Amino acid sequence: MPPSELFQITPEVRACLEQCRAIVALESTVIAHGLPQPQNLETARRCERMIRECGATPATIAILDGKLCVGLSDEQLRSVATDPDIRKISIRDLPVAVSRGLNGATTVASSIWVAARAGLKVFATGGIGGVHRGTNADISADLPQLARTPIVVVCSGAKIVLNLPATREWLETHGVTVVGYGCDEMPAFYSRRSGLAVDITVDSPEEIVRLVDSRDALGINSALLVTVPVPKAAELSGSSMEAVLEGALEEARDKGISGSDVTPFLLSRMTHGSEGATLAANIALLENNARIASEIAVALVAG
Numbered sequence: 001m002p003p004s005e006l007f008q009i010t011p012e013v014r015a016c017l018e019q020c021r022a023i024v025a026l027e028s029t030v031i032a033h034g035l036p037q038p039q040n041l042e043t044a045r046r047c048e049r050m051i052r053e054c055g056a057t058p059a060t061i062a063i064l065d066g067k068l069c070v071g072l073s074d075e076q077l078r079s080v081a082t083d084p085d086i087r088k089i090s091i092r093d094l095p096v097a098v099s100r101g102l103n104g105a106t107t108v109a110s111s112i113w114v115a116a117r118a119g120l121k122v123f124a125t126g127g128i129g130g131v132h133r134g135t136n137a138d139i140s141a142d143l144p145q146l147a148r149t150p151i152v153v154v155c156s157g158a159k160i161v162l163n164l165p166a167t168r169e170w171l172e173t174h175g176v177t178v179v180g181y182g183c184d185e186m187p188a189f190y191s192r193r194s195g196l197a198v199d200i201t202v203d204s205p206e207e208i209v210r211l212v213d214s215r216d217a218l219g220i221n222s223a224l225l226v227t228v229p230v231p232k233a234a235e236l237s238g239s240s241m242e243a244v245l246e247g248a249l250e251e252a253r254d255k256g257i258s259g260s261d262v263t264p265f266l267l268s269r270m271t272h273g274s275e276g277a278t279l280a281a282n283i284a285l286l287e288n289n290a291r292i293a294s295e296i297a298v299a300l301v302a303g
Helices: 011-018 029-034 039-053 074-082 091-100 108-118 142-147 164-173 205-218 238-255 259-273 277-302
Strands: 007-009 023-026 057-064 067-070 087-089 104-106 122-124 152-155 177-181 200-202 224-227
Touching: 007 011, 007 108, 011 023, 011 057, 023 039, 023 108, 023 277, 029 039, 029 074, 029 087, 029 104, 029 259, 039 057, 039 074, 039 277, 057 074, 057 091, 057 108, 067 091, 067 108, 087 091, 091 108, 104 108, 108 122, 108 142, 122 277, 142 164, 152 277, 164 177, 177 205, 200 205, 205 224, 205 277, 224 277, 238 259, 259 277
Parallel strands: 007 067, 023 057, 023 122, 087 104, 122 152, 152 224, 177 200, 177 224
Antiparallel strands: 057 067, 057 104
């Protein structure tokens, strides 16, 4: 178990760890900064409920009063969803948040660091960060953390606002195995196809378990990135999304938006530009990924 003075693990999650029961870790930035109110809290609750229905325990991760929280009460979940001043906390921000007793929503990078340190094996999210567009491309902290954290990450690829080919190349270069769950291309978040090949295609949680066992036996310490296409009913065409994205990118440039503020701004503007279609797709893939992550977590503890 991690040091109690830094971590606040709910009794339920602690019992699951001690008894080797299935747990699915979830980030909190998508709740605080990725989805609008009230859909953010509604989606967070549905994802947690879906995980329970699949036989696993949800462990949403956040920083509250400087504590690394693994599992949140409904009151804490509501606080993360409604606090207008809650900070976005990545890896570099963790020492600051802990030392100053801050409240913060954790990104994919900081969430998988906390999850792995607490002993959790499976993490679900919507889309990972990656290599940004542009000549002086910023690289999300998600990528190097994936390369050094032995955890299963279930997602729908990288967010569409990023440079997807460059992100795929980065993952290959740094030894992150990209798995297509029922697909032979890495999904493009809102779209099911990107033209970018995965390393292996699987169709069952049991195949993921065998990959995890092999990775661990080899002593490889990178994440297994399990990519799951957005449900067909919610899919948006890549061409239509590109047109909406170009308008959002131009607006971001005009307003001088940069750094960690870019992705949430672009996703917000795309929701407006698509008349809510991107929001519906985002929610659909979040819930679907939570379900599949739960099935994998259950299969892992079953051996």
